[in-house]
Each structure stands twice: as structure tokens, then as C-alpha cells.
Amino acid sequence: MKRTIVEVLLALALIGAGVFGWMSWKTAQAAKGQVTELQAAAEEAAKAVTASKAAITAAEEQTAALEEQLGPLQNKVKELDAIKGAMSSGTTLADLEAAYKTQKTLSAERQVGLGALRMLTKGGDDPAALEAFRAALQLTDLGSRKNTMCAAQTALAAAGEKVTVMSECLPQAAQGAPDAQGKPDAQGKPDAHAKDDKAAKPDAQGKPDAHGKDDKHAKPGDKKGAAAHAAPHWSYAGEMGPDRWGKEFPTCAKGKTQSPLDIVGPFVKARTSLSAEYKEGPLKILNNGHTIQVNVPPGSKLRVDAKPYDLLQFHFHRPSEEKIEGKPMSMVAHFVHKGADGKLVVLGVLLKEGNENPGIKTLWANMPLEEGPEVAPDGVKFNPGSLLPREFDFFSYEGSLTTPPCTEGVTFFILKSTVNVAAAQVTQFPFKINARPVQARNGRDITMN
Ligand SMILES: [Zn+2]
Numbered sequence: 001m002k003r004t005i006v007e008v009l010l011a012l013a014l015i016g017a018g019v020f021g022w023m024s025w026k027t028a029q030a031a032k033g034q035v036t037e038l039q040a041a042a043e044e045a046a047k048a049v050t051a052s053k054a055a056i057t058a059a060e061e062q063t064a065a066l067e068e069q070l071g072p073l074q075n076k077v078k079e080l081d082a083i084k085g086a087m088s089s090g091t092t093l094a095d096l097e098a099a100y101k102t103q104k105t106l107s108a109e110r111q112v113g114l115g116a117l118r119m120l121t122k123g124g125d126d127p128a129a130l131e132a133f134r135a136a137l138q139l140t141d142l143g144s145r146k147n148t149m150c151a152a153q154t155a156l157a158a159a160g161e162k163v164t165v166m167s168e169c170l171p172q173a174a175q176g177a178p179d180a181q182g183k184p185d186a187q188g189k190p191d192a193h194a195k196d197d198k199a200a201k202p203d204a205q206g207k208p209d210a211h212g213k214d215d216k217h218a219k220p221g222d223k224k225g226a227a228a229h230a231a232p233h234w235s236y237a238g239e240m241g242p243d244r245w246g247k248e249f250p251t252c253a254k255g256k257t258q259s260p261l262d263i264v265g266p267f268v269k270a271r272t273s274l275s276a277e278y279k280e281g282p283l284k285i286l287n288n289g290h291t292i293q294v295n296v297p298p299g300s301k302l303r304v305d306a307k308p309y310d311l312l313q314f315h316f317h318r319p320s321e322e323k324i325e326g327k328p329m330s331m332v333a334h335f336v337h338k339g340a341d342g343k344l345v346v347l348g349v350l351l352k353e354g355n356e357n358p359g360i361k362t363l364w365a366n367m368p369l370e371e372g373p374e375v376a377p378d379g380v381k382f383n384p385g386s387l388l389p390r391e392f393d394f395f396s397y398e399g400s401l402t403t404p405p406c407t408e409g410v411t412f413f414i415l416k417s418t419v420n421v422a423a424a425q426v427t428q429f430p431f432k433i434n435a436r437p438v439q440a441r442n443g444r445d446i447t448m449n
Helices: 001-029 034-054 060-075 077-086 091-101 108-122 127-140 146-158 209-217 225-228 244-246 250-254 358-366 422-429
Strands: 274-277 285-287 290-296 302-305 308-319 331-339 346-354 393-398 408-416 419-421
Touching: 091 393, 108 127, 108 146, 127 146, 146 408, 244 250, 302 346, 346 422, 358 422
Parallel strands: 346 408, 346 419
Antiparallel strands: 274 302, 285 290, 290 308, 302 308, 308 331, 331 346, 393 408
16 A cells, blocks of 8 residues: 555656646747757756655655656656656556545645646646646645645646746746846756756745755755755745735735734624534644644534634734734734635634643644644644634634735634733744734725624
């Protein structure tokens, strides 16, 4: 079984590479500047591999084998066509679908991998493939996984879908931006980069701080994977601070229903009923460089007027992003849910300085202090419900993700009752400030029950 999964994942990574390379290669055939195009295709292929690789969290030893397979890809884009032929029987797709069948929700990386495989097996017009990329795109909104987002955006664009590909996702030839670290040289000499940073080329994107942070992603023996991770392209202060997010993520600046809000009356009477059914499960926690996030196994739900929304993850901001009549609380926990239709609902629980919070104590005892992949400490269970207050009265408004790309259409419920957090616990949280400032209300109603 393990071997099958390994083979499937390996095939997946190759296929991720294959499909992008193949598509770009076909385009390139028609164009005159074929050589340039092929190199761009290789870049895209490498990005796709990166995204697929992220799915292989459990199998560190596969990484080495994987990298060996990647080497030839870089220089022999044409071989990708052969891979396509080998996989077109549909067997691999069936295997993977069977392996994923037991999982209620798939990570963005897996969605991308699945989409790539479907596209390869069934062709670029397969609606299920496009759906997988779209799903990946929606999921990646929540995090900071640029490579996955790029892979999904690029795939949709290549399939002729209307999607805006972020400038960072374009092959660097198309960017023309001067590079803080020197030459934008991927076009020039593939050999100079030999293997290590072919995939990511973070420096091609003009991010001077790419390397320092990236390396924290590294697993031992996964040097290339480390280089392949995206640069942190936004932050809560300075050059990439909230007032600059709009440069790369237009919705952050142009959106009319952005979050968070300063919650002030007059309020409209809410007619919505709200209840949470959260369940205990194994703790999976990560430091994504912007916050501490807990990924929640399937089974926990929020009900909004009887409609269920699956709890995907929760995370923290310090101080609270939402203000109540101009005042922030020490922290806020955002519980992020998704409906069957893809609609996102965020439940905000404000943390007020007071007694120690036992739930937070468990989380802080297990949180990674440095940015990196999810960890699942042995035998530690957690019930997200332990962080909820007893009373469920709320304020509610239509808003957005409070982090880039600031996607709108997110419904917020901010509970009126707060829960305690000790001053020392606030201090232990590894982010001093990770709160977006409040946004313009633009005439939005805030309801209250
Ligand atoms: Zn949040």
C-alpha cells in the first residue's frame, strides 16, 4: 500500500511537471521563439513539481528519488510528451482517486496534483480538472502557498479560463523587473543553476529577503524543496505591509467589502441562527510565517441557519483584527469554515486578557516557533470547541479574507462574548503584530442578534 502511494505521488509530481511542460511546449511549437518558450515551460513545470511535492509531506525519503527524476525534466522538456503517453491509460488517475476517496477535503496541493493528472489523462478540456484547479485556488487563498496558487492559476489560464495570473507567477522573462540580487538569469544559463534553485528562482522575483526565510521551510535533505518555496511576499509592516498589499493583490486595495471592521452601531437586527459542532481530533499545527494555524480534521461544523459549514482551520491574530467601538482585544481566533458550495464563513472569537486559557496552553506547548510545515505531535488531541465561549451572540457582516489576496464574499460572525487569555500567553505568541488594520465600512450593514 505504501509503495503504491509512493508511486502514485511520484507519478503525480512528474505529471504535474508534465502537464505544464506539455501545454507550454505545444504552444511553443507554434511560436518562433521556441527556445525561450521551452525554458519558460521548464520553469512552469518546475513550479508544478513544487506544488505537487508539497503533497508528499509524509514521505521524506521519496524526496531524493523525486529530485533525481526532476533533473532530466529541466533540460529535456520534450520527454514530457512521453510521460503523457505513459499515463494516458487512466490507471494512475484511478489509483489516485481511490487513494483520495477516503478524504473529505483535499489540500490545495493535492487538488493541483489531481487536476494535473486529470488534465493529462483526459485532456485540457476536462471540467473536473479545471474544477480541481479552481478548488486549489480557493484553498490557497487561505494561506501563503504561492507556488500552489501559481500552479492553479497558470493551469486555468493555459486552459483558456478567465483567471488573472499574478505577476509573480509569470515566467520571469515576462516580468522585466530589475532584480535585487543581480541577474534575472534563468534564461541565460541553466547550468549555472544546475539543480538547486531551478524550481523556485525566488531571486528572479526581486525579493531580497527570499532566502533567509525560505530556508526555514527546509526539511533535512530537502535542500531543493527549500529553495523551491515561495518568498514571503507580504507582511504586516514595512515594504510589504498592509498598505502595499494592493500592488500585488488588487482586491486588497480596490475591494469594497474588506475585513476586518471596527464594529460600531447602529446595528441591524440579525435573523440568523448560529451554532458550532466542533469535535476533538488529532492536533495538526503549523507556523506559516504569518500566524499559528491549526488544521482541523473533517467532522467539525458550524451551522448557519441549519446550513453546515466544515471547519477547515483556525488561527490567531495579535492584537485582534476586529475592533469593538474602536478598541482591539489582546488577540482573536479566526475559525475558517467552508460550505459545500465553497462559501467561506469565519467565526471570530475575541481573546481578552485574564486567566490562563487551557486550550491555548495546549496549542502553545505544541506550536512550532519557526515557520515550517504542519506538525502532528504524538498523541496530542484537541477540541476546537474548547476555545469557544458559552454564549453565541454575535455581530455579523460581509467581508473578505484579512490576508492577501483579500478575496471577498466571506461572511464574518464575531462573537460578543470573549474568552480569557493570560498576558503571558499573549506574549508567548510568536508574532508581535499580525493584524490587518480595520477597513472602510462602505455602507455595509453590521447585524447583531
Ligand atoms: Zn484571520
